[in-house]
Amino acid sequence: MKNRIKTLLSNNKKGILSMYFTAGFPALKDTVTIAESLASAGADIIEIGIPYSDPVADGPTIQASNTVALKNGMRLSMLIEQVKQIRKTVDIPIILMGYINPVLQYGIEKFAKDAAEAGVDGVILPDMPMDEYLEHYKKLFDSLNLSNTFLISPTTSEERIRKIDQVTDGFIYAVSASSITGAKGKFEKQQLDYFDRIKNMKLRNPYLIGFGISNHDTFSMATKYGAGAIVGSAFVDLLKNSKDLKRDISAFVKSLKNGQSH
Amino acid sequence: MKYTVNAKGYYGQFGGAFIPEMLYPNVEELRTKYLQIINDPEYQRDFHKLLKDYVGRPTPLYLAKRLSNIYNATIYLKREDLCHTGSHKINNTIGQILLAQRLGKQKIIAETGAGQHGVATATVCALMGMECVVYMGKVDMERQRPNVERMRILGATVIPALSGSMTLKDATNEAMRHWINNPTETHYIIGSVVGPHPYPDMVSKFQSIISEEIKKQLQEEIGNSFPDYVFACVGGGSNAAGAFYHFLDDEHVNLVAVEAAGKGLTSGESAATTALGKPGVLHGSKTILMQTDDGQVVEPHSISAGLDYPGIGPMHAHLFEGGRVKFISATDDESLKAGIELSRAEGIIPALESAHALAGLSQFKFEKDDVVVVNLSGRGDKDLETYIKWGKY
Ligand SMILES: Cc1ncc(COP(=O)(O)O)c(C=O)c1O
Numbered sequence: 001m002k003n004r005i006k007t008l009l010s011n012n013k014k015g016i017l018s019m020y021f022t023a024g025f026p027a028l029k030d031t032v033t034i035a036e037s038l039a040s041a042g043a044d045i046i047e048i049g050i051p052y053s054d055p056v057a058d059g060p061t062i063q064a065s066n067t068v069a070l071k072n073g074m075r076l077s078m079l080i081e082q083v084k085q086i087r088k089t090v091d092i093p094i095i096l097m098g099y100i101n102p103v104l105q106y107g108i109e110k111f112a113k114d115a116a117e118a119g120v121d122g123v124i125l126p127d128m129p130m131d132e133y134l135e136h137y138k139k140l141f142d143s144l145n146l147s148n149t150f151l152i153s154p155t156t157s158e159e160r161i162r163k164i165d166q167v168t169d170g171f172i173y174a175v176s177a178s179s180i181t182g183a184k185g186k187f188e189k190q191q192l193d194y195f196d197r198i199k200n201m202k203l204r205n206p207y208l209i210g211f212g213i214s215n216h217d218t219f220s221m222a223t224k225y226g227a228g229a230i231v232g233s234a235f236v237d238l239l240k241n242s243k244d245l246k247r248d249i250s251a252f253v254k255s256l257k258n259g260q261s262h
Numbered sequence: 263m264k265y266t267v268n269a270k271g272y273y274g275q276f277g278g279a280f281i282p283e284m285l286y287p288n289v290e291e292l293r294t295k296y297l298q299i300i301n302d303p304e305y306q307r308d309f310h311k312l313l314k315d316y317v318g319r320p321t322p323l324y325l326a327k328r329l330s331n332i333y334n335a336t337i338y339l340k341r342e343d344l345c346h347t348g349s350h351k352i353n354n355t356i357g358q359i360l361l362a363q364r365l366g367k368q369k370i371i372a373e374t375g376a377g378q379h380g381v382a383t384a385t386v387c388a389l390m391g392m393e394c395v396v397y398m399g400k401v402d403m404e405r406q407r408p409n410v411e412r413m414r415i416l417g418a419t420v421i422p423a424l425s426g427s428m429t430l431k432d433a434t435n436e437a438m439r440h441w442i443n444n445p446t447e448t449h450y451i452i453g454s455v456v457g458p459h460p461y462p463d464m465v466s467k468f469q470s471i472i473s474e475e476i477k478k479q480l481q482e483e484i485g486n487s488f489p490d491y492v493f494a495c496v497g498g499g500s501n502a503a504g505a506f507y508h509f510l511d512d513e514h515v516n517l518v519a520v521e522a523a524g525k526g527l528t529s530g531e532s533a534a535t536t537a538l539g540k541p542g543v544l545h546g547s548k549t550i551l552m553q554t555d556d557g558q559v560v561e562p563h564s565i566s567a568g569l570d571y572p573g574i575g576p577m578h579a580h581l582f583e584g585g586r587v588k589f590i591s592a593t594d595d596e597s598l599k600a601g602i603e604l605s606r607a608e609g610i611i612p613a614l615e616s617a618h619a620l621a622g623l624s625q626f627k628f629e630k631d632d633v634v635v636v637n638l639s640g641r642g643d644k645d646l647e648t649y650i651k652w653g654k655y
Contacts, residue, residue: 052557052558053426053558053559054426054431054435054544054545054559056282056435056438056439056442056545057282057284057439057442059439063425067425070558075556076556076557077556099543100280100543101542101543101544101553101557101559102556102557102558103557104541104542104543104557105542105553105555105556105557106556106557126282126283127280127281127282127543127546128280129278129279129280129281131270132278132280150283151282151283151284152283153283153284155284155287155288155445155446156283156286156287157287160286175283175284178284178442178443178444178445178446179284179442179443180284180439180442180443
């Protein structure tokens with residue numbers, strides 16, 4: 001099976017919209033509904049968060065969604081079953097993003113195998129050290145055609161960005177600011193300088209910009225630089241308040257891409 | 263030394279630096295510079311001068327005769343409670359503030375449980391004229407109120423951590439988030455031997471002054487630098503790391519770590535990490551932690567805010583796994599009783615954390631000439647409200 005992320009990113013595709021949400025939030029079974037709605041609304045990548053009790057890189061919105069999801073009874077093994085169900089109708093790339101401890105307890109090897117088998121294309125584990133990955137897991141991930149995404153931030157050195165680029169086969173996640181996750185309305189000049197800097201590095205992998213992308217303005221600005229952008233907190237906020245997931249998701253995705261008010 | 267950190271930042275299978283990329287430059291800067299800085303003779307001179315003139319070191323090693331009679335042993339108390347600010351925590355904050363200065367940092371953040379590390383951090387920030395923000399769980403702010411006000415008097419900003427069980431783990435999460443948001447000019451003074459490499463090694467080196475002094479003092483006192491036993495309580499494990507450090511390779515010295523059993527090991531309200539936990543990753547290092555089979559960190563419980571933490575430092579995880587240190591636990595009640603016992607026998611009211619170390623004594627059968635050192639990590643003033651609420655004295 002070809003990796004859907006690589007297929008999507010081939011041919012220099014631009015304007016990619018990746019949507020992040022927490023599995024099992026607002027309700028346990030919403031994971032499937034949300035993923036299906038995203039795919040039919042025209043999102044390009046689905047990024048599903050594995051809930052964790054101590055998400056240190058996340059702001060209040062995603063923290064709260066993690067807490068609710070865990071109270072709902074969400075767990076990693078259940079998420080993998082949900083992905084299988086999503087795969088019955090959805091064919092866009094699916095990425096699982098989460099902190100390393102739940103994955104360690106599941107067993108990283110078993111996780112990689114089960115996730116790939118369920119139809120997951122990529123994994124983002126922000127607190128997995130690069131050396132650890134290269135030494136112990138890269139071979140396995142490669143053999144399963146599972147792509148692993150590393151983060152970079154404004155304080156990441158050029159040397160390290162080059163190294164990350166070298167060991168990545170998929171895309172790089174460019175965190176838009178020195179910050180935890182959270183929706184913001186616009187970018188500061190120094191963020192645009194940083195996007196420029198990465199753009200000028202002519203990396204071999206495309207990069208998607210995430211953290212602080214919340215509306216059409218920030219999405220279209222980010223996609224002037226990167227191949228795409230990732231929307232998280234703003235989407236989780238919308239889910240929290242939604243009375244009609246399908247309708248609201250469709251409107252939100254359209255507004256992000258096209259700028260219609262929503 | 264067989265129990266110290268290896269070149270990759272590991273103690274056996276434990277340790278490492280499991281941090282999001284946003285923190286990588288900060289931690290990497292520390293990792294590449296800390297040894298060079300702290301081994302510099304000028305740094306060492308400043309560090310030891312402050313420990314002597316400002317902290318009041320060396321702290322006494324006191325022969326507790328009446329306590330010795332109760333337990334039929336020769337018990338010495340290492341009086342870390344007599345350090346300036348009332349606990350061992352200041353050994354580390356002096357070390358780290360001098361390091362932060364040499365790294366050119368202007369702002370300091372810290373987490374605190376009992377408030378002792380927060381106070382020790384606020385103190386060194388006042389001393390050096392640096393800005394200080396301390397995160398503290400809301401529950402801990404209530405049960406250690408005097409320390410909250412001490413930090414404020416010293417000029418620090420105390421921010422309540424409102425997530426999870428609103429205790430030390432959550433305060434640590436908030437401090438890490440603050441560091442992610444403010445990466446360049448801020449140094450994070452972690453208060454125990456936890457966190458990503460090089461923190462556990464760095465903090466144990468700063469605290470190792472405790473066992474360095476014990477050795478010298480015992481030599482003077484009894485003509486032999488090796489005790490038969492060393493007892494210390496373990497939250498994250500910094501006072502224990504300091505008290506054990508220079509004895510680790512001397513296998514004839516029995517090292518005993520006392521964890522907080524809370525309301526009992528099987529009560530569901532406990533903080534006895536080695537009894538209830540298994541290997542996992544928390545706050546940047548692989549260690550032993552209390553967690554569900556799905557890898558969610560379990561909310562701990564202890565009457566002692568400083569021990570109310572679901573993990574231990576990676577060095578302790580390694581010492582536990584290899585059997586070098588014996589890990590036992592004491593309940594809330596046993597510790598409160600031990601605290602009152604010391605107050606009555608020796609006229610010293612211990613911190614509730616240190617009371618756990620004392621409560622460990624009754625689980626051993628000693629010979630009269632066994633030399634037992636108990637690390638009295640802090641004084642009990644901050645815990646008066648808890649002692650009063652308990653009321654059995
Ligand atoms: C007096 C005292 N002892 C012990 C501890 C526990 O920390 P550690 O295990 O790092 O020594 C604390 C923490 O606040 C404390 O205040």
